[in-house]
Amino acid sequence: MLETSRDAIAVINREGEVLFWNKGAERTYNIRHDEIVGKKIKHFFREEDLKVLQMLETEQPVRDVYHRPRPDKHVMINSSPVYDAEGRLIGALSIEQDITHTVKLNEELSVASSELHQLKHQVYRKQLDSPFSKIKGKSAAIQQTVQLAMKAAKTDATVLIFGESGVGKELFAQAIHETSLRNEKPFIPINCGAIPHALFESELFGYERGAYTGAAKEGKPGKIELADGGTLFLDEIGELPLEMQVKLLRVLQENEVYRIGGTTPKRVNVRVIAATNRNLEKMVEEGSFRSDLFYRLNVVSLPIPSLRERIEDIPELVRFFLHELSIKYQKPMPSISADAMHVFLEYDWPGNIRELRNIVERVMILAEGGEIKPSELRHFFPKRMAVKKSKGEASLAEEKTMLEKERIEAALKKTYGNKSAAAKMLGISRATLYQKIKKYGIAVEKP
Structure with missing residues (x-):
């Protein structure tokens, strides 16, 4: 047996x-x-x-x-x-x-179940979220910009994003690409301000085999070729040298690129999104930026509001970063008192969202206890802290007046004095804008 x-x-x-x-x-x-x-x-x-x-x-x-x-x-x-x-x-x-x-069958089933769960999660997220969901904030200023960006994403038009440093220009560029019909092709970012002038041409256009001493034997495609079929994001476009501006314009016009040392053009199909924190119109007047390239890039203008123009979004952004960083550092997410949040709202944020995230990260790492309080928060900010007027220094009506004036001045600055664009950004009529400019005695820069 x-x-x-x-x-x-x-x-x-x-x-x-x-x-x-x-x-x-x-x-x-x-x-x-x-x-x-x-x-x-x-x-x-x-x-x-x-x-x-x-x-x-x-x-x-x-x-x-x-x-x-x-x-x-x-x-x-x-x-x-x-x-x-x-x-x-x-x-x-x-x-x-x-x-x-x-x-073994159980292990295979476990792996398959895990992969199925991840796939379901990805499908759910794709259905639930659009790429623009990464852009946090419910203020009218940021939502108006998001709506404009979503319209631009449905086309192949070149987009010029302008805004201060740290406002999230690349995040918008990525969202436009991911929402567009080119989303399965490459998104190639290049920071024009981080490339030495001598290397601009090889970075953008690539080079053929033996083009110069030290070049790779097999040659190298440039960023424009790598973005073929997809999107090329030119950050800090204002730093592009004049001689490169001419060659970039030719690419946009002819849809072909010549490598260094090459004689045969390579056809490319690239959507260009550019970004800058400089006044390109003023640079055109000064002769440091080509007008024909400016008009070629500026088909859709996308102004990104500074954090000062959307202070109502700060609480949501602070909590979002606290949650994100609590996961990153495997620490419990602290709560934040109303007084501590007021410290965030008082600050002028010259570095915008990038600075906000940096300070929240420092708080997350160094703060002790389960609640963030003002007493332990202020030393995380720069010593010479630029703050807005506190509530005790002005009446509610005065605060409203000051805020309205600041918003109008910021909109006019963003649109370089273009009243129609500023009125659209603020969500008011041109007539109302003219009345308020006169009321507050705001000096307007000529467009």
């Missing part, structure tokens, strides 16, 4: 020598009966993997215990000590059910 069982059955004596080894054991461990019977079982398995030897020492039976006698074998083991008529221990019986196939 023991011989016909499908389970692996072995009997050993007190010295650990194998007395019985059935067909099931041969199949499970690929060890023949005549190879193992009469020999010590520890010569065929690692001693620490042998439950049956451990039982000889403890004399405690084993019932339905998962065991892994070999790296590639999984079994359920039942083992009992064997005694003679006088009750003396003379050996042990071990019955092991091979469950290796079941374990």
